[in-house]
Amino acid sequence: MIHRAEQQLGRLTRAAVYFALVLAAGCAGMDPAPQEPSKAEVTQGRAPASAPQPPEVKPEKPVAAKPVQVAPKPEAPIVAKPEAPAAKPAAKTAAAPTPKEPAPKKEVGTPPAHKPAAAPLDLAGLVKKLKETDAIGVFTKLTLKNQVDTLLEQFRGYYQGRVKTSLDQLRQPYDQLLMKVLSLLQDSDPPLAREIVQSREAIWSILSDPEKFDDL
Amino acid sequence: MGKRLNSRVLAVGLAAIVSGPSLAADELSKDLSSTIALLGLPCGKVVSSQRMKDNDYIAICSDKNRYRVFVNPEGRVVATKQ
Numbered sequence: 286m287i288h289r290a291e292q293q294l295g296r297l298t299r300a301a302v303y304f305a306l307v308l309a310a311g312c313a314g315m316d317p318a319p320q321e322p323s324k325a326e327v328t329q330g331r332a333p334a335s336a337p338q339p340p341e342v343k344p345e346k347p348v349a350a351k352p353v354q355v356a357p358k359p360e361a362p363i364v365a366k367p368e369a370p371a372a373k374p375a376a377k378t379a380a381a382p383t384p385k386e387p388a389p390k391k392e393v394g395t396p397p398a399h400k401p402a403a404a405p406l407d408l409a410g411l412v413k414k415l416k417e418t419d420a421i422g423v424f425t426k427l428t429l430k431n432q433v434d435t436l437l438e439q440f441r442g443y444y445q446g447r448v449k450t451s452l453d454q455l456r457q458p459y460d461q462l463l464m465k466v467l468s469l470l471q472d473s474d475p476p477l478a479r480e481i482v483q484s485r486e487a488i489w490s491i492l493s494d495p496e497k498f499d500d501l
Numbered sequence: 502m503g504k505r506l507n508s509r510v511l512a513v514g515l516a517a518i519v520s521g522p523s524l525a526a527d528e529l530s531k532d533l534s535s536t537i538a539l540l541g542l543p544c545g546k547v548v549s550s551q552r553m554k555d556n557d558y559i560a561i562c563s564d565k566n567r568y569r570v571f572v573n574p575e576g577r578v579v580a581t582k583q
Contacts, residue, residue, distance in 0.1 A: 422532025424556075424570060428539045428578040469535055 408488050408501060411481060415466070420473035429469075432462055437501070444495050452493050459489060526550070533560040533570055540580050542568065559583065 412433070415426060436458055442448035443455060463485060470478040491497045530547040537544040537560065545563035552558055557571040560580075567583040 421535060422528060424532045424572075424578055425535040425539065427572065427576075428536050431577045432539070465539060 407484075408491055411484065411488065414477055414480070418470070418474050418477055420477070421469050425469065429462075429466060432465075436462055440492055440498060444498060455492075456489070459492065529558070530560075533558060534562075536570055536578055537562070537568055537580050540578070542566075542580055542582070544568065 412430075415421075415429065421429075436455075439448060439450070439455060439458065443450055443452075463481065467478050467481060470481070491501070529550055533547040533550055534544060537547070543562075543564060544560070544566055547560045548563050549561045550558045551561075553569070553571075557569070560568045560570050562568070568580040569583055570578065570580045573579050
């Protein structure tokens, strides 16, 4: 009798250990983030009770009303905002340090032969690679796309004379946006982040040239 | 032998059931965190989320802020404080 109980206990212990191992293995594989469709499923599983809520939540929104209007704002500001005055010098320094960039490149790409191999991306290439990467989620990609569109609209306005600004001033939101992209990618997709760093000036040369910009 | 195999299969199946959704939920939380940060709103980290409908979530942040993150009819991602 006791022997049987011991056997059962042993089996249970083994099962628990397997379970823990498999769980750990599952967690280790989290970064690649393969399952976008299942996100919806998971949350669907949670949400059935809350599905009817949306209509209730909407009426409550005196607070929400603000942000809805605010939402477009942050995007414009993100590109051209209050940070602008303080950041002008920063932008200049960011623009000036372009000679500084080669130094980190050397550190990162240890073999000198690696540089010529990686051709700089153009804007379309960058957008395509960002679409394809699994390193960032769908909402993040869409938000970035919105912000890229906002930036391009600013350039369009500048070239059409609708917006009074200068290329130097447009460089700042460009750098900020690139920094955001890099911060999202540097841990989860380092090769793409590196490629973007290397393409920084190539992309800027397209944006800052009215003829090349028209071809976009 | 058969019982051992059964318990292994059970453990693997259980792990798949438990860890699959949590991975997806974690990815969603990361996505919402990044989105809210990109929009320049204070949040910290999204600790939980609730799906309202397609492309429409309530995100609860580590700093207790709550945002509704959704795609508006113009195709823009918007986060509104709740």
